[in-house]
Amino acid sequence: MTVDPGFPPLTLLYAPGDRPEVVGKALVSGADVVLIDLEDAIAPDRKEYARAATAERLSERPPVPVHVRVNALDSPWAEADLTALTALPGLSGLRLPKVTSASEVVDVAERAASAKGGAIPLYALLETALGVERAFTIASAHPAVRGIALGEADLRADLGVREDAGLDWSRSRVVVAARAAALPPPAQSIHPDTRDLEGLAASCAHGRTLGFLGRAAIHPRQLPVIERAYAPTxxxxxxxxxxxxxxxxxxxxxxxxxxxxxxxxxxxxxxxxxxxxxxxx
Structure with missing residues (x-):
């Protein structure tokens, strides 16, 4: 099956870059996009291996689009991530975590275009109060920006939010910023309990009412729930x-x-x- 290019993907599945066997399973899971993670899911002493394994995987085009979430741009690993990945033929997009300014996005866009010989789609993840406040500026920073989304675990910690509903203002802010910047509706952040499928369905239904479209997952069992939640009845x-x-x-x-x-x-x-x-x- 192929995805109508007029809409963003509904299902995005994270897989840790230091576990090539898990990445391989993700590529045949039925997810619209596979997100290889080099950031939060990877321990510091595994960063180099994760990067090398991901570069090897993306030396050829995979069967579905693959985005890579690189390390935070102010981290010790981001420079090496961008150097190793941006020119690879199997890379369909870069996920930039903890973005707080338009200049960060512009720097990556220009660097990636120089390495690849053309634009690489960029997706900015807003995970702090400052990032949310600057949502539209970041979303409209460069033509290479193809989407924005929240990183809700980090944002919840930054804001001190205890109840899930406390993030609804930030969620709406990102939905509006994406629309104002002529970007597709954002995908929802992950639901961290992989066995709570009822909770996932309810959360997706709520996200749909807020204007989200699709969701990132951390386990293949979550994919059918997300698909059903966002497909029209x-x-x-x-x-x-x-x-x-x-x-x-x-x-x-x-x-x-x-x-x-x-x-x-x-x-x-x-x-x-x-x-x-x-x-x-």
């Missing part, structure tokens, strides 16, 4: 089809027999629903 598809048929018959604002009101915004949302429903073909 049969009822939503039917209502969207009815909306577009009515709009085709009678352009302009109108009320359907069941009382639903249709205008340009409603038609646009119906088109989006059907495009998302056709994302896998």
């Amino acid at each position: 049969a009822e939503e598809i039917t209502r969207a089809e009815e909306t577009l048929k009515a709009a085709a018959r009678e352009p302009g604002a109108q009320a359907l027999p069941d009382g639903r009101f249709i205008d340009t915004a409603v038609v646009r949302e119906a088109q989006r629903t059907l495009s998302l429903a056709r994302r896998r073909r």
Whole structure:
């Protein structure tokens, strides 16, 4: 199956860079994108091995897009990560953790373009209060920026938030910033309990109401839950089809027999629903 390029991926699966066998399984898990992690999942004494194993993996094009989350740009390992990875043919994108300024993104974009001979898609992860405050500036920093997202574990610690709902303002801020910068809707941050599938489904449903689209996972068992949560339901598809048929018959604002009101915004949302429903073909 292929993903409709008009939408961002719904499922993104993290795999630690120092465990090549886990990366190999992730590549055939059904995830739309595999995220090889060189940062939080890797102990300091394993950083070099993780980098080398990832570089070897990406020396050829993998069967699905692979992004790499490099180490924080102010860390001792970031320079070596960027040097080793940016020119590799199997790299589809770089995930930049703990971004707090537009200049950080611009520096990586220019360096990556020089090494690759063209732009590499960049995804900025906002994990501090300062990063969230500068969300739009970061999102619009450079044409190579293709998305922004939250790193909720670090953000929760930075803000001292105890309840999950305490992050909703930051979540909405990032959704709005992405839209204002003409970027795709952000994917949700991970759900850390890999066995709590009911909690994952409920969290995805909440994220969908906030404007997120898709989610990162840390275990393959989470992928079907995320897919179902973000795919349009049969009822939503039917209502969207009815909306577009009515709009085709009678352009302009109108009320359907069941009382639903249709205008340009409603038609646009119906088109989006059907495009998302056709994302896998």
